[in-house]
Amino acid sequence: MINRILWACDGSKDSIQTLGYAEILATRFKSEILGLFVIPDYYNVAEKIPSDEKDKFIKWVEETRSRERKTLEDIARDFKEKGIRFGIEVTSGIPYKGILRVADRNKADLIAMGKGRLVGESILGGTALKVLRQSPVPVLTAREGNKSPDIKKILVPTDTSPRASKSLKYTVELLKEFSANIYLLNIVEVGEYDLPIEIVERMKGFSFREIEENIGKTSVVLRRRSFRKHHALL
Numbered sequence: 001m002i003n004r005i006l007w008a009c010d011g012s013k014d015s016i017q018t019l020g021y022a023e024i025l026a027t028r029f030k031s032e033i034l035g036l037f038v039i040p041d042y043y044n045v046a047e048k049i050p051s052d053e054k055d056k057f058i059k060w061v062e063e064t065r066s067r068e069r070k071t072l073e074d075i076a077r078d079f080k081e082k083g084i085r086f087g088i089e090v091t092s093g094i095p096y097k098g099i100l101r102v103a104d105r106n107k108a109d110l111i112a113m114g115k116g117r118l119v120g121e122s123i124l125g126g127t128a129l130k131v132l133r134q135s136p137v138p139v140l141t142a143r144e145g146n147k148s149p150d151i152k153k154i155l156v157p158t159d160t161s162p163r164a165s166k167s168l169k170y171t172v173e174l175l176k177e178f179s180a181n182i183y184l185l186n187i188v189e190v191g192e193y194d195l196p197i198e199i200v201e202r203m204k205g206f207s208f209r210e211i212e213e214n215i216g217k218t219s220v221v222l223r224r225r226s227f228r229k230h231h232a233l234l
Helices: 012-031 051-081 093-105 127-132 162-177 195-217
Strands: 004-008 030-038 084-091 110-114 141-144 155-159 181-188 227-234
Touching: 004 012, 004 093, 012 030, 012 110, 012 141, 030 051, 030 093, 051 084, 051 162, 084 093, 093 110, 093 127, 110 127, 155 162, 162 181, 181 195
Parallel strands: 004 030, 004 110, 030 084, 110 141, 155 181, 181 227
Antiparallel strands: none
16 A cells, blocks of 8 residues: 655654654555655755855755765664665755655655645645645645654544545555544535524535445445544534
């Protein structure tokens, strides 16, 4: 299921936390992790700075490349001792494009990265948000926390779209490897409309049946106590 994980490192504590989850998955699925660092493409800026400062800028880029490669090499040695394959790549460019390009070229099954710097009311930073929106494979993000990475409870927001069935199937595959509980959440959106309770209940019933059908499409028979269905109004 997960043969190769692309871990996009940016030096933040968030990305280190995400690496912990990548390690858990790699251990269970015998996956390879590819550590990637993308140096933001500042070369267009280099053409606009004075020539006496250009050499300093180029030196900074090379020092960054060398430093981040050494960081990844240290991590690779640690993972080798744990029996996990860990590849390394340091490149430059627009970060989200570099991540997607390397993931595609290496046929990654999962992209793991930190949430990044928050922008406005978004819960994700700009790079993570763009990767999440454009990636054809699942994206795992994490925020720095005090607890050790673990997978015990999985929340699956679901709706009536075909993608919901795909997400559920993916989650069920994780359930095979972890002693986790799956929680299915469906939100019946009513907005500010004061709908009669009968109509709301009918809408909830329709969503419930769709969820049941999606569960039926999975190859694993879930025990009743292994999942719960929740409805919420929005």
